[in-house]
Each structure stands twice: as C-alpha cells, then as structure tokens.
Amino acid sequence: AAASSGGLIAYADSGSDAAVEKPQLPPRKKVVVLGTGWGGTTFLRNLDSRLYDVQVISPRNYFAFTPLLPSVTSGTVEPRSIVEPIRRILEKKGGEIKFWEAECFKIDPQSKKIHCRSNVGTNLEGNGEFSVDYDYLVIAVGARTNTFNTPGVVENCHFLKEVEDAQKIRRSVMDCFERASLPFLNEEERKKNLHFVVVGGGPTGVEFASSLHDFVTEDLSKLYPSIQHLVKISLIEAADHILTMFDKRITNFAEDKFGRDGIDVKTGYKVVKVSKDAITMQNPATGDISVPYGMAVWSTGIGTRPFVVEFMKQIGQANRRVLATDEWLRVRECDGVYAIGDCATINQRKVMEDISEIFRVADKDKSGTLTVKEIQDILDDIYVRYPQVQLYLKSKQMNGIADLVRSAKGDAEKESMELNIAEFKKALALVDSQVKFLPATAQVASQQGQYLARCFNKMKDAEENPEGPIRIRGEGRHRFLPFRYRHLGQFAPLGGEQTAAQLPGDWISIGHSTQWLWYSVYATKQISWHTRMLVVSDWTRRFIFGRDSSC
Ligand code: FAD
Ligand code: MG
Ligand code: MG
Ligand code: MG
Ligand code: MG
Known part of the structure; x- marks a missing residue:
C-alpha cells in the first residue's frame, strides 16, 4: 500500500492496489510571450513548456536571423536561408505551445489581459480582434526604427x-x-x-x-x-x-x-x-x-513601439524613453510582467539608494563602523547586486575595496581603518557613475531570453524566496541572481x-x-x-x- 506523498502524485485509496488515479495536477499558469525575435524565441527554446500553459503571439510566424540581413540586401544569402518558421521551433518542444499570428495593440495589467489583432483573418465583428489572459507576460517585441521625426x-x-x-x-x-x-x-x-x-x-x-x-x-x-x-x-x-x-x-x-x-x-x-x-x-x-x-x-x-508607449503611460513610466525593468527583468509595479531585448532596458539599482542598508548588513558586530574585513565579507554580494562597484574599481585601477577605503580615509589612514557611515558613503559616492546600459543587440536579447526561461523553470522556488535588497550568502535556497550580461x-x-x-x-x-x-x-x-x-x-x-x- 502506498502512502500519500503530499506531492504531485496522490493515491486515492491506500487499501487497494488498483486504485491508482491519474495525478491531479493544479492548473498550469498561463504564460503569454509577445514576439518571435531573438528574445522571445530564445526564451521559448529554453523554457520547460510542461510547467506552463504557453501562448505565443507575433505578427510574424517566423524567427529571422538579423545579423545576416545585410547579406540578403546584396544577394549573398537568400531570404529563406535566414528564417525559421516559429511552428517548427515550437514543434520541437513537443507541440504544446500555441501560436497566434497577430499583433498585440494593448496591454491591460489590471485585469492581466492583452488585446490583439490578427492580420490574416477576421472574426464575427469583422475586425480580427481577440484578447488573451495571462498570469505571466513576457514582452519581447523589439524596437522600431526611429526617424527622429526627420521630414521625408x-x-x-x-x-x-x-x-x-x-x-x-x-x-x-x-x-x-x-x-x-x-x-x-x-x-x-x-x-x-x-x-x-x-x-x-x-x-x-x-x-x-x-x-x-x-x-x-x-x-x-x-x-x-x-x-x-x-x-x-x-x-x-x-x-x-x-x-x-x-x-x-x-x-x-x-x-x-x-x-x-x-x-x-x-x-x-x-x-x-x-x-x-x-x-x-x-x-x-x-x-x-x-x-x-x-x-x-x-x-x-x-x-519604442506605440502600444508599449501607451503601456508605459499606464504604469507610471510616461517620462521614460524605454520600458524599464529591474535586474530580474521584471517590469516594476506590474505583477507578472517581464520585458526583454530591444523593447526594454534594465534600470540598475544604485548603490546610493541602498547605502544605509548595505552598511547595516555589513556591520555584523553592530559597532557603528565598518572594518575592511567587514566590508570584504559582503563584497561578493555587493558585486553581484551592484556590478558598477567592480567596474568602478577597475576603472580606477584599484585592487579591491581596501584601496577604496584608503582613498576615502585620505591621510588619516594610519589612525584607523574603520569607516563610519559618512565615510562609507563618501568612499562609494562615485561608483554609480559606472552604471552601464546594455546595447540593443541579439546577444543581449538572447541572453535575457535564456536567463528568464531558467528563472521560469525554477519559479516555484523563487516565489518562496523573493530577493532582498542585497543577496546575503547562504540564505534561501534558490534565490535568483540578477541578470548579468556576458559580452x-x-x-x-x-x-x-x-x-x-x-x-x-x-x-x-x-x-x-x-x-x-x-x-x-x-x-x-x-x-x-x-x-x-x-x-x-x-x-x-x-x-x-x-x-x-x-x-
Ligand atoms: P526582435 O528580434 O526585433 O523581435 C521582435 C519580435 O516582436 C518580432 O518577432 C516582431 O514581429 C514581434 N512584434 C512586433 N510588434 C509586435 C506586437 N505588437 N505584438 C506582438 N509581437 C510583436 N545584433 C547582434 O547582436 N549582432 C549582429 O550582428 C546584429 N546585426 C543586426 C543587423 C540588422 C540589420 C539589424 C536590424 C539588427 C541587428 N542586430 C544584431 C540587433 C538584433 O537584431 C536585435 O537587437 C534583436 O533582434 C533584438 O531582439 P528582440 O527580441 O528584442 O527583438
Ligand atoms: Mg523577441
Ligand atoms: Mg529578431
Ligand atoms: Mg534592451
Ligand atoms: Mg563594525
């Protein structure tokens, strides 16, 4: 006789050995992916599609290998050689993912719905419009060409x-x-x-x-x-x-x-x-x-595409040029919405915004000052959460945080190597100048797609362990690291x-x-x-x- 495992598979009646029922799976969360370019396609190829009910929406039913587009203009490479039908890509995933050839024209984050319009067919109202519910939305719609309103x-x-x-x-x-x-x-x-x-x-x-x-x-x-x-x-x-x-x-x-x-x-x-x-x-x-x-x-x-501009207005990003996400590629203040690739930019958290919190965490002995060792102990976490610190040290040709501390202490170096909060702030005052925006490239979009798919594949763990302002080593099981671009x-x-x-x-x-x-x-x-x-x-x-x- 089998005992109930409490997991996904439950046995209906432990007395009879014929009574093994089909596993009762909870309904799968709906993932909607907008776009079949570099970001969207890489996300889909890496996603464990058994975990979700996945729908893909794009006005183009193929992926295009953009780096070879210039070769197509001169006939060096044929157009059909650089496109891959999206349905062929999805078929390789076991055929569970649905694809709709349509364009999204509105996102409604309150009711977690997107509105789309087909460009190949019409419905009873004659307009080809339909809406799709989501639990998670991945926006990967790329960018449009900017003419800067130059006439003609x-x-x-x-x-x-x-x-x-x-x-x-x-x-x-x-x-x-x-x-x-x-x-x-x-x-x-x-x-x-x-x-x-x-x-x-x-x-x-x-x-x-x-x-x-x-x-x-x-x-x-x-x-x-x-x-x-x-x-x-x-x-x-x-x-x-x-x-x-x-x-x-x-x-x-x-x-x-x-x-x-x-x-x-x-x-x-x-x-x-x-x-x-x-x-x-x-x-x-x-x-x-x-x-x-x-x-x-x-x-x-x-x-930015017009419907993304509208969406940004709705969620309080009206004054931005590009849709902003946090380092986990989540659209801020917008539950379940993610954005990757050319349509989005990562808003890297500034050290100065968290400086008191960093100080508090680092000051293990609650002395009100930081020793070099105390800083050293959380340095790896700082580097992960705020990559600009490492970039700053490199740009100043400093060998580590001790150099930075010394530069902040100036001549008083011999006296004490402990920093109070004011000195700590002064030491890190300029690091945020090193925050870098990622370029609009296939390399960035595909790495983001891959990263996000991995996060989705381990989402359950993540929901139980949301990240803190800084990651503290050894705490939590599957806390995700922020997205990190590898050039x-x-x-x-x-x-x-x-x-x-x-x-x-x-x-x-x-x-x-x-x-x-x-x-x-x-x-x-x-x-x-x-x-x-x-x-x-x-x-x-x-x-x-x-x-x-x-x-
Ligand atoms: P895209 O790949 O543009 O995909 C956007 C997707 O969204 C498309 O499928 C589109 O049909 C769909 N979509 C659009 N509107 C909607 C809507 N309303 N609803 C639903 N779906 C929508 N990068 C490199 O790293 N190396 C290179 O050598 C390189 N060469 C390039 C050469 C050219 C000519 C061009 C144009 C770009 C090149 N790039 C290169 C840049 C690279 O192509 C982009 O950075 C990359 O495509 C961005 O990926 P993405 O997924 O964000 O957007
Ligand atoms: Mg895409
Ligand atoms: Mg593309
Ligand atoms: Mg981007
Ligand atoms: Mg201390």
Whole structure:
C-alpha cells in the first residue's frame, strides 16, 4: 500500500492496489510571450513548456536571423536561408505551445489581459480582434526604427529591420542600375540614380555600405560596364566617427578602408530632410547641403513601439524613453510582467539608494563602523547586486575595496581603518557613475531570453524566496541572481572579405582571417541545421558563381 506523498502524485485509496488515479495536477499558469525575435524565441527554446500553459503571439510566424540581413540586401544569402518558421521551433518542444499570428495593440495589467489583432483573418465583428489572459507576460517585441521625426524619411528611405526590408532594398538597387541604363537619361540623371546613401555609421549601416560596395564592384560592374564608373556610395554619420562603439583601431581601419574603396564617409553631418530626389544634411561648418540620390537606407536610431508607449503611460513610466525593468527583468509595479531585448532596458539599482542598508548588513558586530574585513565579507554580494562597484574599481585601477577605503580615509589612514557611515558613503559616492546600459543587440536579447526561461523553470522556488535588497550568502535556497550580461565580442564586417572583431578583454583582430572567424561563428549560431545548411551553401554558391543579381 502506498502512502500519500503530499506531492504531485496522490493515491486515492491506500487499501487497494488498483486504485491508482491519474495525478491531479493544479492548473498550469498561463504564460503569454509577445514576439518571435531573438528574445522571445530564445526564451521559448529554453523554457520547460510542461510547467506552463504557453501562448505565443507575433505578427510574424517566423524567427529571422538579423545579423545576416545585410547579406540578403546584396544577394549573398537568400531570404529563406535566414528564417525559421516559429511552428517548427515550437514543434520541437513537443507541440504544446500555441501560436497566434497577430499583433498585440494593448496591454491591460489590471485585469492581466492583452488585446490583439490578427492580420490574416477576421472574426464575427469583422475586425480580427481577440484578447488573451495571462498570469505571466513576457514582452519581447523589439524596437522600431526611429526617424527622429526627420521630414521625408518614412516616405523616401528604406529601413533595414525585417526580411522584407532587405528584399526591397535588393530590388531597389537593381532598379537604380536599370534606370541608370535607360537610353533617354543624361549623365547627371544617371549619376543621381547611382548615388546610394546610407544614413547611420553604426554596425548595420557600415555593414550594409560595405556589402553594397562589394556587390557593385564584384558583380554589377561586369553586368553594367558602361555605367559602373558613375556609382557612388555615401555613408552619413552625425558623430565625428563611424563605429563609435568599437575600439579606436577598428574605427580608424574602417574609415581608411572605406576611403580606399571610394565610399564617401561624411562624418559630422546630420540629415535634416529627405525629399524624393535629394537628401539634405547639416554641418556647422558648411551649413545645409542637398545632394541628389537614387536610393537611401536609414539605419540609425531605435524607438519604442506605440502600444508599449501607451503601456508605459499606464504604469507610471510616461517620462521614460524605454520600458524599464529591474535586474530580474521584471517590469516594476506590474505583477507578472517581464520585458526583454530591444523593447526594454534594465534600470540598475544604485548603490546610493541602498547605502544605509548595505552598511547595516555589513556591520555584523553592530559597532557603528565598518572594518575592511567587514566590508570584504559582503563584497561578493555587493558585486553581484551592484556590478558598477567592480567596474568602478577597475576603472580606477584599484585592487579591491581596501584601496577604496584608503582613498576615502585620505591621510588619516594610519589612525584607523574603520569607516563610519559618512565615510562609507563618501568612499562609494562615485561608483554609480559606472552604471552601464546594455546595447540593443541579439546577444543581449538572447541572453535575457535564456536567463528568464531558467528563472521560469525554477519559479516555484523563487516565489518562496523573493530577493532582498542585497543577496546575503547562504540564505534561501534558490534565490535568483540578477541578470548579468556576458559580452562575447562583436564583429564589424567591412567588405572585401575583411572583418574587424572586438573580443572580450579588448582583443582586436582585423582582416581576412577574422572574416573566416565571422563565417564560422555565424554558421554555428544558426538556430537549426536546416538554416545552417542553407546559409553555408549560399556562401559557397557566392564564392563559386558570385551573387545573384536577378530580381
Ligand atoms: P526582435 O528580434 O526585433 O523581435 C521582435 C519580435 O516582436 C518580432 O518577432 C516582431 O514581429 C514581434 N512584434 C512586433 N510588434 C509586435 C506586437 N505588437 N505584438 C506582438 N509581437 C510583436 N545584433 C547582434 O547582436 N549582432 C549582429 O550582428 C546584429 N546585426 C543586426 C543587423 C540588422 C540589420 C539589424 C536590424 C539588427 C541587428 N542586430 C544584431 C540587433 C538584433 O537584431 C536585435 O537587437 C534583436 O533582434 C533584438 O531582439 P528582440 O527580441 O528584442 O527583438
Ligand atoms: Mg523577441
Ligand atoms: Mg529578431
Ligand atoms: Mg534592451
Ligand atoms: Mg563594525
């Protein structure tokens, strides 16, 4: 006879051995995921979907491998090689997760409901609208392109965010070449049609400009020999340099290489207006200049989606630019709502907000002062909860907290090494200046998706052990550590089979061998063997036959 375990499996009648009933599971909590990009997909792939009733909502029924979008614009890689149907990803999870192809247009955190609209079908009311209840909501809707309200951008520029955008750009490049070839155009008009303008000198703009340059010099020049000398590519950047998020060596190399390639890099220019025929930019020295162009790609700035802006107003974040979460990726003051990836930013807790609490916890002997040892004892916890402390010590080339204490005590060092609260505050006064915002990258979004899925997989433990203002070692069983981003490095493909890479530890590598590293990393990062094979065969085809210019 079996005794009741009190756990998930209960035996109805301990007397009879035939009376084993089906386990009585409590109803599973509803998890709703918005978005099937880097954040949402990584979350879903790592979630133990047996624990929850999961529904996914996205206007796109596929995941797109965005780092290869610039390659699609030049036909190096085919569009279908970089997308993976979301239903295929979900099928691998046992087919329990539901997917609705729709767009969320409103979140109602009070009644824990979201409102959606299908773009493929309509209901009885004829509008395709429906609502979905949630216990937990994961917002992973990414960002939209920000035009900074520059007139004419939406009407006249291409963006490079989605697979369709990349396809449109490719077609538009070909149109420009065909138009420039027409018999009735004069030289000026041919030049105008063959002037390609890229706005934004970040990684995407730079990669697009260089892949367009390769496409033109390696493939199109053979097909359009009589007009190839009229082609011009301009890269416009408002800051003083391109690729400012990279090491100076990479920026310099890129600017030099573009100079040699004949790509006109215009730094210090701000685009203020785009009309059908000309793009107007501003520079303090030259004033406004207008240049005719054939095609323009706007590749700068990210903005918040309108329904997220509405949601932020509802929850008291109206004055913020981006939806804020805490370090556990929870939207503050909003029960059960999480946000990851480009649509959100982590609001790192400041040391100064908790300074008295930290002092109290550290002062184990209640002496009212802290010894170096007392601080040392909780240092690991401080580092976990407030990573800016470690960054600060590193930036000041200090070897540990003792150095910081010494710097706060100044000359009185010999007298005593104990700090009172005022001195402790003074010692840490500047550390919060080191709080860093994470970049809007696939790397961040996917690490957040993975982190959050792991938290969800252990949620029961977490609910029993909410975190305190600082984590105190040895206390609690499964207290989650805050999300911590691990930077694995970043590539900047520069064309001509050359790539620059900035890897952790400020390791810089530039050139042809780095391009091979790029190939292998992006082949490895593919979400399935299917897309991996397609991408590698696209690359191989390109090496043998060149790029496909038919479209
Ligand atoms: P996304 O991946 O944009 O996903 C958002 C999802 O939400 C999409 O599925 C979308 O359809 C869906 N959605 C939108 N609106 C709604 C709605 N109302 N309701 C429901 N769902 C909605 N990062 C790197 O780390 N390395 C690179 O090399 C790199 N290269 C890039 C190249 C290009 C051309 C671009 C555009 C981006 C690149 N990035 C790169 C950045 C990276 O793509 C983003 O940081 C990443 O996609 C962010 O992931 P996310 O999940 O937050 O958003
Ligand atoms: Mg997403
Ligand atoms: Mg994506
Ligand atoms: Mg973010
Ligand atoms: Mg003490």
